[in-house]
Amino acid sequence: MPDHYTEDFKVPQTFTRTDSSNSQPSMRMARLEHVDTEGESLNHVGLLYKNGRIVLQPAPSADPKDPLNLPFWRKFVAIFTLCFFGAMAAAAELILGAMLPIFVLYYAGYDPKYIKVLSDSGGLPKGTDPLKTLSMLPDAPPIWHVYLLASLPVLMMGVANLFLVPLAIAVGRRSVTLATGVLAICGIIWAGFSKSLASHICGRCLQALGAGTVESLLPFIVQDMVFVHQRNTAISGVFAAQGVIIMTLGIGAPYIIIDLDWRWVYHITAIAASCFLVGVFFFVPETRWSRTKAAMRGELPPEAKERDPDMLRVPIDNMRYAPRTFRYDLALFHGNFDFRAGWDALYDTFRTFFYPHIFFVTMLNSAMIATAFAAGYVAAPALLTAPYSWPFLHLGFSLFSVLIASVFAYLITGPVADWIANAVAKKRGVRVAENQIFNLILPTLVGIIGAVIFGLAGSNQSKYPWPVFVTGLGFMAFGFLAANTVGAVYVLESYPQLAGPALVNIASFRCLIAFVLSFKVSEWVADMGYLKSFGMYAGIIGVFALLLPVVYIWGPAWRKRWPANWECRY
Known part of the structure; x- marks a missing residue:
């Protein structure tokens, strides 16, 4: 498991993979090439506590439109x-x-x-x-x-x-x-x-x-x-x-x-x-919102670990992602329909x-x-x-x-x-x-x-x-x-x-x-x-x-x- 933990009841901001549009994660199935043995033994449930402090699960992305990033x-x-x-x-x-x-x-x-x-x-x-x-x-x-x-x-x-x-x-x-x-x-x-x-x-x-x-x-x-x-x-x-x-x-x-x-x-x-x-x-x-299994366990994505192995919190990236707007919130549909997933x-x-x-x-x-x-x-x-x-x-x-x-x-x-x-x-x-x-x-x-x-x-x-x-x-x-x-x-x-x-x-x-x-x-x-x-x-x-x-x-x-x-x- 990574060394990621956050303060109790505070929202961490982490980088995540997005699709080519860079604005809305894919609604299709998220596929992982590797699943660690510890996660398997815990049925894909990550550590909730690390060094006595809560690890937020799921780990939010850096996108301001991520519902976990709502104030x-x-x-x-x-x-x-x-x-x-x-x-x-x-x-x-x-x-x-x-x-x-x-x-x-x-x-x-x-x-x-x-x-x-x-x-x-x-x-x-x-x-x-x-x-x-x-x-x-x-x-x-x-x-x-x-x-x-x-x-x-x-x-x-x-x-x-x-x-x-x-x-x-x-x-x-x-x-x-x-x-x-x-x-x-x-x-x-x-x-x-x-x-x-x-x-x-x-x-x-x-x-x-x-x-x-x-x-x-x-x-x-x-x-x-x-x-x-x-x-x-x-x-x-x-x-x-x-x-x-x-x-x-x-x-x-x-x-x-x-x-x-x-x-x-x-x-x-x-x-x-x-x-x-x-x-x-x-x-x-x-x-x-689509999330990987690693994110569901509260793990930081590889991009964040590459930037700083000791990183605890990653801020929302308003440069890479479009901001959440009132018009966006009122829209009836977001992303493509995926009836196969249904x-x-x-x-x-x-x-x-x-x-x-x-x-x-x-x-x-x-x-x-x-x-x-x-x-x-x-x-x-x-x-x-x-x-x-x-x-x-x-x-x-x-x-x-x-x-x-x-x-x-x-x-x-x-x-x-x-x-x-x-x-x-x-x-x-x-x-x-x-x-x-x-x-x-x-x-x-x-x-x-x-x-x-x-x-x-x-x-x-x-x-x-x-x-x-x-x-x-x-x-x-x-x-x-x-x-x-x-x-x-x-x-x-x-x-x-x-x-x-x-x-x-x-x-x-x-x-x-x-x-x-x-x-x-x-x-x-x-x-x-x-x-x-x-x-x-x-x-x-x-x-x-x-x-x-x-x-x-x-x-x-x-x-x-x-x-x-x-x-x-x-």
């Missing part, structure tokens, strides 16, 4: 904008859970505002099974059909992620993000003006196809802009921001429904999403999914997201039933637990997780992917505990007061948000040269599997009750949690057995 404030504003734009997707899912009883009434031919009268009179009688009562309303469609408004978009998000990242690899991150944002807004508007359940579901699915960016494309963009030792903090912000949006819209949704109409929830969401999308257009630059990424997605360490982490994430979404779908009916007897207008306050969960998820799987992973790396010299397994332990345990107490309280409302029920919801939200962050960082650090396909694995397949595990939760709760239903979810999480030690012990061997050592860079 801190630009990175902060870009990530902040992406966080709140992406949060609209998950917010729509969890907020809709509180609205589902409204849609059951609406599509059964009742005035949805009747639910306020019912809640003000004490709600459904004590001992009533709320979901079974809703399913028996005259002329009501099967309740699981109505609940497709929430569950089917999860499936669409999974499908969308399979193609969004390969497309972003082929044509660029920025253009795909903006296009999918427009698609999501169109879906929200469609849902808001829908005239039937089928049309409503179609609008929701279109929204989900566009909003699927939150699961893989947004973390993909974020990892393009930050260094390895900062990834937990940055990516956790993408998912933790969901709590703020969920809380804001969740509290307001019941008031909007009663004072205006349920359609206005969609109209307001569309307006907010449009504002965030404008922010994305102005503040999020293109981040597609196809390769799609192929690599399916190939890497079946690697055991990626498969186990993906399945654990699938169980966590399915449990959190399922709880969001069925929480409102229980809160509206005696003895809880929540007023309908107060339903949104149940999501306050999600806000608290998002704050803790950000802190624990963001700065704290980075500190833990970096501390371990400081002792062993490298930050390997298995460091992240430690960060999965707490979210997994909290998610299991949350599912159990949510099920206990939901089935025994007289014995367990509503704070226990809501706490269970918050615990599951914490597990879901935290596992999202850690899972994304794990796959990124497992295969840094295949960042896009690796993220698609955990983002896409977990949504597909989560749909299978949650789309009939209303029927399961109606038939089996809360305790058995969520005991089943806790058991599924527990099975995959038992495999965490296996992944920690055997993960390095599996990565060595199936390395990302083919000569490519997306």
